[in-house]
Amino acid sequence: MYAITGATGNIGKAIAIEILSKGKKVRAIGRNAEKLKELANKGAETVIGDLYDGTFLQKAFAGCDTVFCMIPPNMQATDFVSDQKRIVTNYVNAVKVNNIRYVMVLSSIGAHLRNGAGIVDGLGLLEERLSELKDVNVINLRCGYFMENLFGQLEMIKHTGVIGSSIKADLRFPMVATRDIAAYAAKCLLSLNFKGNTVDYILGPRDVTYNEVAEIIGKSIGNHDLKYVEFSHQDAENGMVHAGFVSENIARLITGLSEALNSGKALNAHTRNRENSSPTTIEEFVKVFKIKKRLADLHA
Numbered sequence: 001m002y003a004i005t006g007a008t009g010n011i012g013k014a015i016a017i018e019i020l021s022k023g024k025k026v027r028a029i030g031r032n033a034e035k036l037k038e039l040a041n042k043g044a045e046t047v048i049g050d051l052y053d054g055t056f057l058q059k060a061f062a063g064c065d066t067v068f069c070m071i072p073p074n075m076q077a078t079d080f081v082s083d084q085k086r087i088v089t090n091y092v093n094a095v096k097v098n099n100i101r102y103v104m105v106l107s108s109i110g111a112h113l114r115n116g117a118g119i120v121d122g123l124g125l126l127e128e129r130l131s132e133l134k135d136v137n138v139i140n141l142r143c144g145y146f147m148e149n150l151f152g153q154l155e156m157i158k159h160t161g162v163i164g165s166s167i168k169a170d171l172r173f174p175m176v177a178t179r180d181i182a183a184y185a186a187k188c189l190l191s192l193n194f195k196g197n198t199v200d201y202i203l204g205p206r207d208v209t210y211n212e213v214a215e216i217i218g219k220s221i222g223n224h225d226l227k228y229v230e231f232s233h234q235d236a237e238n239g240m241v242h243a244g245f246v247s248e249n250i251a252r253l254i255t256g257l258s259e260a261l262n263s264g265k266a267l268n269a270h271t272r273n274r275e276n277s278s279p280t281t282i283e284e285f286v287k288v289f290k291i292k293k294r295l296a297d298l299h300a
Contacts, residue, residue, distance in 0.1 A: 001025045002189060003064040005051065006072055007044075008035035010148060011106060014182030015068060015189065016044055022190055029060050052083070054090040061094040066189060070106035071122055075246045080253055084122025092129045095136060102192055103130060104185060107140045109174065109201070110257060110266030117266050118256020131197045139194040142270070143181050144174030144203045147285045150213070151292055155243065157226070158297070162214075164229035166236035166258040169211050173261055174203035177285050180278035201276040208282055220286040221293050233258065 002019055006012035007028035016026050020042050028044040030036050036046040049056035051072065061067055069091050077083050095103055110117030111124040130138045153163040167173070181202050188194060210228040218226030231239065236258070237251040246254065260266035270276070 001027055001064045001066075003027045003029060003061050003067040005029045005068060006070040006106075007039060007046075008032055009070070009072070010178040011182045011185065012068065012070065013039065014179060015186045017042060018182070018186035019189060020044060024190070027060065027064060051087045051090060054093055057090045057094040058097050061098045061100060064098065064100060066102040066104075066192065067095065067100055068104045068106070068185065068189065069126065071126065073119075073250075075250050078247055078249050080119065080249055081122065085125065088122065088126045088129055091126060092133070095130070095133065101135075101137060102189075102194070103136055103138045104189060105130065105138065105140045106181075106185075107142045107199075109142050109144055109203075109270065110260050111140070111142055112199075112269040113260065113265060116256075117260040118258070119250070119253035120257055120260075120266070121253075127199075137192075137195050138197045139188060140197075140199045141181065141185060141188075142199055142201050144176040144201075147175050147177045147204070147280070147282065150217070150285075150289060152245065153217075154293055157217075157221075157223075157293070161223070161225075162227050162229045163210070163217065164231050164236075164239075165210065166231050166233045166255050166262075167210055168262050169228050169230045170209050171262060172207035172209050173267060174207050174272070175213075175282060176202055176204035176278055177280035180204070180280050184278065201270045202278050203270070203272055203276050205277050205279060205281050207272070213282060216282055217286050217289060220290045 004012050004016045007016050008030040016028050016039050020026050026044040028039040028046045033048050040046045047060050071087050107123045108120045110120040114124040115121055127140050184202050214226050214228035218224050233255040237255055240246045240251045241248050
């Protein structure tokens with residue numbers, strides 16, 4: 001039995017569907033019964049509850065051999081670090097109580113720092129706490145920056161004609177499509193060929209800069225003059241909060257990750273190779289971006 005947390009998200013849902021397609025048992029864990037219906041129709045056992053509830057999580061993991069753990073982003077959190085610590089504790093206790101043998105962590109570049117990567121720090125804590133457990137095989141998937149994060153730029157494009165963030169315009173860093181993460185994760189979970197405590201990176205096909213991304217998106221949506229604007233950390237935080245996307249606390253943590261990227265600290269623990277370079281290119285991904293923009297324009 002596989003327990004999949006975040007089973008209604010881009011990654012968790014795709015993992016669950018792939019594992020089910022191979023005839024395996026899946027317990028899909030989420031907060032929304034309606035969103036879990038698709039997996040239930042495919043044969044998954046579904047459980048509804050909150051990862052902040054340690055008792056619920058222990059019951060959700062009961063009878064499982066393997067679990068996929070992720071920390072869902074609460075973009076309106078007022079103290080996300082405390083929230084992350086609470087979920088980490090609940091995960092560790094649930095794994096221990098149920099004698100789980102295999103654990104996969106959806107982690108991120110920068111998690112190796114443990115502290116100093118903003119919104120990623122909680123993933124570093126989860127890695128560290130799980131590494132202390134004996135007789136548990138753990139694989140930490142440190143992923144690049146999600147390409148899907150670019151969807152957050154749609155409103156900026158619509159209203160200002162630019163894209164922007166506090167990440168340096170000419171910084172090369174890994175961007176990865178979530179479908180590639182899910183495919184890699186499902187393959188590992190089906191084979192269960194990881195032992196001890198290991199780290200695998202999933203980095204997309206190549207490192208890109210935001211200047212390149214702006215050019216690629218611009219061509220895709222017919223705006224060949226689309227530019228990337230590098231904001232100060234304070235301006236970036238103010239913009240995110242003013243748009244209503246995130247709380248002030250989350251905005252600070254996001255710029256904390258930007259600082260770790262800009263300084264290179266978040267990028268110095270991996271070396272790109274064939275094994276950690278996933279297939280979906282940014283050029284392929286922006287085809288989806290184009291569809292999203294059209295839909296957004298229709299509802300403007």
